[in-house]
Amino acid sequence: MSYGLLKGKKGIIFGALNEQSIAWKVAERCHEEGAEFILSNAPIALRMGELNGLAEKTGSEVIGADATSIEDLEKLFDAAIAKFGKIDFILHSIGMSVNVRKGKPYTEMNYDWLEKGWDISAVSFHKVMRVAYEKNCMNEWGSILALSYIAAQRTFPDYNDMSDNKAYLESIARTFGNYWGERKVRVNTVSQSPTPTTAGSGVKGFGNFLGFAEDMSPLGNATALECADYCVTLFSDLTKKVTMQNLFHDGGFSSTGVTQKVISKYDAE
Numbered sequence: 464m465s466y467g468l469l470k471g472k473k474g475i476i477f478g479a480l481n482e483q484s485i486a487w488k489v490a491e492r493c494h495e496e497g498a499e500f501i502l503s504n505a506p507i508a509l510r511m512g513e514l515n516g517l518a519e520k521t522g523s524e525v526i527g528a529d530a531t532s533i534e535d536l537e538k539l540f541d542a543a544i545a546k547f548g549k550i551d552f553i554l555h556s557i558g559m560s561v562n563v564r565k566g567k568p569y570t571e572m573n574y575d576w577l578e579k580g581w582d583i584s585a586v587s588f589h590k591v592m593r594v595a596y597e598k599n600c601m602n603e604w605g606s607i608l609a610l611s612y613i614a615a616q617r618t619f620p621d622y623n624d625m626s627d628n629k630a631y632l633e634s635i636a637r638t639f640g641n642y643w644g645e646r647k648v649r650v651n652t653v654s655q656s657p658t659p660t661t662a663g664s665g666v667k668g669f670g671n672f673l674g675f676a677e678d679m680s681p682l683g684n685a686t687a688l689e690c691a692d693y694c695v696t697l698f699s700d701l702t703k704k705v706t707m708q709n710l711f712h713d714g715g716f717s718s719t720g721v722t723q724k725v726i727s728k729y730d731a732e
């Protein structure tokens with residue numbers, strides 16, 4: 464169903480890798496709601512070629528950028544400005560931890576890997592906003608979003624250093640959000656349920672955890688498509704005064720102590 468919520472809006476969507484990606488679903492929904500956008504991902508991800516299908520389907524251009532490289536980001540934003548003039552929305556849907564990938568326990572963290580993952584998963588959000596800020600390329604009442612996870616507030620051991628990266632990411636949204644506020648632009652993070660994607664499935668024990676989160680969420684886990692619907696509302700003019708927030712989109716998981724479903728699993732035999 465389309466409501467035309469983003470008619471005439473232009474944006475940049477970072478992080479669509481394949482059909483499972485949250486950013487992929489956001490791009491599809493933004494297109495259905497009337498937005499035009501550039502799709503961006505790391506050059507190495509573009510080599511897989513899957514993004515071209517999405518670009519064709521949504522009438523978008525693909526421009527590669529390593530989100531940790533100011534030089535790449537400057538080229539990307541220059542291209543966006545040349546194409547659209549000012550833009551209305553940015554989605555940062557980027558995350559990666561080398562420690563998680565290589566199965567390094569948190570207590571034995573490799574600090575070089577930590578720095579790489581931190582730069583990709585958190586600092587890149589600052590870099591994206593900094594380049595957009597310096598180029599003054601956001602329209603008033605524009606919206607900038609990044610995706611987060613509740614491990615920023617609570618411990619989920621296998622999430623490893625991504626927990627710290629997400630805490631940092633959410634803090635950047637608040638801190639930079641203040642400066643963007645002066646330009647009437649909002650900045651938020653959406654804290655999404657565990658979702659079966661390439662990044663999500665890389666976390667040890669993800670399958671079991673998905674089931675646990677489902678049982679602990681009164682409305683059940685939020686899917687990638689439902690997350691995309693929520694992002695559309697946050698890019699739309701219906702949420703103009705929501706800023707500097709970490710917004711839970713998790714079926715109620717974040718407010719739940721325990722559910723009957725989980726308690727029942729401990730029934731005495």
Ligand SMILES: NC(=O)c1ccc[n+]([C@@H]2O[C@H](COP(=O)([O-])OP(=O)(O)OC[C@H]3O[C@@H](n4cnc5c(N)ncnc54)[C@H](O)[C@@H]3O)[C@@H](O)[C@H]2O)c1
Pocket residue numbers: 477478479480481483484485486504505508528529530531555556557558559583610611612654655656657658659660661662663664
């Ligand atoms: N899947 C989940 O369970 C879940 C839950 C909450 C939040 N998130 C967050 O959602 C976001 C999107 O992840 P996803 O689950 O859709 O997985 P995904 O693997 O589809 O997306 C991650 C993206 O980050 C991109 N990326 C990695 N390094 C990059 C770089 N240097 N420059 C530019 N892009 C780079 C990848 O190419 C990929 O497209 C991430 O921030 C993730 O932490 C995911």
